Amino acid sequence: MIHAGGVVNAARLLPQAPRAAxxxxxxFGLHFSPPEQKQAVVQLNGITAPAFASTDTQINFQVPRELAGLAQATATVTVGVATSSPVTVPLASSAPGLFSTSGSGSGPGSILVSNLGVLAAPTGAFPGSRPVNRGELISIYATGLGAVANPPPTGVAGSGSPLSATEAAPTVFIGGVKAAVPFSGLAPGYAGFYQVNAIVQPGTPTGNPVPVVLTILESTSNTVTLAVQ
Incomplete structure (x- = not known):
């Protein structure tokens, strides 16, 4: 059984937040992993969606790219011979969500100091973490940024060569200051995940927490935070 409003953007976890191909x-629902351990299958408009992780109450999956351009889709979950009642899932050309370290869609973001590969958070808050300096490059991890060049098939990870850049350019604000964005596209090695590289500008507020928000195709993400020094 799928809960009412139970199909959500994995980065935002809000029923009203849109989803994008x-x-x-x-x-979210019930009985996705019964005792007989049958594999739960998520389908949207009859297309099987690749699943990344599953528990008895939650399945993380990729919205099929084949649904691009549609305003909505019908979702079901099948376990063995039992199929849930269908639910309608609104779709959008972009549905930006920024991942947070807690998975809740708020608080410290999944944002790395790019040249170090450590979280841009207070020193000691996470293994190896440290605040980002003004002028440094960060990598923001997101989903739902819309169409890309060189799109891989549904369920296939983004390539490192050639890269799959977003067709639309996002705008990133860090502490209210617009950041330079040299790259936005699929994160190499991951299916459905996007990476936005941004340069923290002079004049960006220092301290912790400093809010980060992204806009693309007139859709605005949730707000996460980082630390700036």
Missing amino acids: GSVASV
Whole structure:
């Protein structure tokens, strides 16, 4: 059984937040992992969605790219011979969600100091973490940023060569200051995940927490935070 409003953007986890083709989503419900351990299958408009992780109450999956351009889709979950009642899932051309370290869609973001590969958070808050300096490059991890060049098939990870850049350019604000964005596209090695590289500008507020928000195709993400020094 799928809960009412139970198909959500995996980064935002809010029923009212839209979903986009190619993005990572979560479906919440009951009895997705019965004792007989049959594999739960998520389908949207009859297309099987690749699942990344599953528990008895939650499945994380990729919204099929084949649904691009549609305003909505019908989702079901099948376990063995039992199929849930269908639910309608609104779709959008972009549905930006920024991942947070807690998985809740708020608080410290899944944002790395790019040249170090450590979280841009207070020193000691996470293994190896440290605040980012003004002028440094960060990598923001997101989903739902819309169409890309060189799109891989549904369920296939983004390539490192050639890269799959987003067709639309996002705008990133860090502490209210617009950041330079040299790259936005699929994160190499991951299906449905996007990576936005941004340069923290002079004049960006220092301290912790400093809010980060992204806009693409007139859709605005949730707000996460980082530390700046």
